[in-house]
Amino acid sequence: MLSKGSSCCCSFDDYKLTTEWLQNQTRHQPKVAVICGSGLGLLAEAATDKQTFRYQDIPNFPVSTVPGHEGCLVFGTIEETPCVFMKGHFHLYEGYSLCQVTFPVRIFKLLGVDSVLVTNASGGICPDFKVGDIMVIRDHINLPGFAGQHPLCGPNDERFGTRFPCMSDAYSKELRTLALDVASDLGCSVRTGVYCMVSGPNFETIAEARMLLTLGCDCVGMSMVPEVTVAKHCGLRVLGLTLVTNKVSLDYSREEKVNHDEVLEICKMRAELLQKLVSTLIGRCQQNINTH
Numbered sequence: 368m369l370s371k372g373s374s375c376c377c378s379f380d381d382y383k384l385t386t387e388w389l390q391n392q393t394r395h396q397p398k399v400a401v402i403c404g405s406g407l408g409l410l411a412e413a414a415t416d417k418q419t420f421r422y423q424d425i426p427n428f429p430v431s432t433v434p435g436h437e438g439c440l441v442f443g444t445i446e447e448t449p450c451v452f453m454k455g456h457f458h459l460y461e462g463y464s465l466c467q468v469t470f471p472v473r474i475f476k477l478l479g480v481d482s483v484l485v486t487n488a489s490g491g492i493c494p495d496f497k498v499g500d501i502m503v504i505r506d507h508i509n510l511p512g513f514a515g516q517h518p519l520c521g522p523n524d525e526r527f528g529t530r531f532p533c534m535s536d537a538y539s540k541e542l543r544t545l546a547l548d549v550a551s552d553l554g555c556s557v558r559t560g561v562y563c564m565v566s567g568p569n570f571e572t573i574a575e576a577r578m579l580l581t582l583g584c585d586c587v588g589m590s591m592v593p594e595v596t597v598a599k600h601c602g603l604r605v606l607g608l609t610l611v612t613n614k615v616s617l618d619y620s621r622e623e624k625v626n627h628d629e630v631l632e633i634c635k636m637r638a639e640l641l642q643k644l645v646s647t648l649i650g651r652c653q654q655n656i657n658t659h
């Protein structure tokens with residue numbers, strides 16, 4: 368696999384090789400993929416009949432370099448639904464191209480996955496949001512994309528999707544409704560809103576945070592959007608859930624300073640609830656597909 372700046376560095380043969388390697392190692396045939404963000408790898412623990420592969424052992428797979436990202440792919444079953452979990456994902460700020468960041472998503476497509484649940488940690492911009500809130504993503508703003516850092520730049524491979532994909536419905540309405548229903552059944556209140564991706568790795572300045580508020584962002588984070596874009600491009604159903612791990616400072620008088628340890632601490636505190644939400648959703652998600 369070659370790195371060519373911001374354009375795609377993976378050929379169809381690269382994706383095929385990795386897919387076939389995994390198919391030769393496992394009898395699992397996942398229908399749902401879950402991408403676990405910072406400190407959220409625990410989501411995979413609800414699965415039974417697990418089979419785990421370290422990223423470094425999978426041909427062409429990038430490796431995780433961020434604390435809180437374990438770096439392994441877990442196949443398993445939740446409520447009779449075959450699933451695959453990424454315990455840790457990749458970021459632009461690690462030095463990966465967006466083609467590398469999104470590499471696993473196309474592997475999921477080739478493995479036969481139909482729905483992808485993307486989770487991550489984010490800062491709350493909306494003044495009403497509290498630390499620990501879970502937000503169902505209704506829509507996103509791809510700030511790196513505005514600057515040409517876009518995973519679909521470069522030659523388009525029609526075997527995955529069209530040159531000019533529509534993104535006005537990137538997040539499946541059915542899955543969003545299902546997520547809200549499941550949350551309500553579990554007695555857990557969730558938010559809905561707009562997520563904005565920044566490249567990181569620094570947390571926002573106050574002027575940047577104020578700009579994001581003006582733009583209509585409810586949460587800000589450093590991941591998710593590339594994976595969602597590539598998933599939508601290749602026809603996967605997408606659900607995005609973000610955990611608000613800190614409130615973003617909008618005020619120069621605010622003393623608190625955000626750091627990654629605090630992000631991981633909040634993920635640890637809320638992982639059990641998120642795990643319940645995700646596993647219940649997965650069971651119903653397949654019933655939902657079967658009845659449509």
Ligand SMILES: O=P(O)(O)O[C@@H]1C[C@H](O)[C@@H](CO)O1
Pocket residue numbers: 403404405406433456458486487488489567588589590591626627630
């Ligand atoms: O991988 P995610 O997006 O969950 O991680 C967030 C964004 C940065 O990687 C890190 C900052 O604490 O957490």
Ligand code: HPA
Pocket residue numbers: 488489490491570571587588589612613614615625630
């Ligand atoms: O405040 C934040 N900003 C950007 N990314 C983040 N990930 C967790 N918290 C934040």
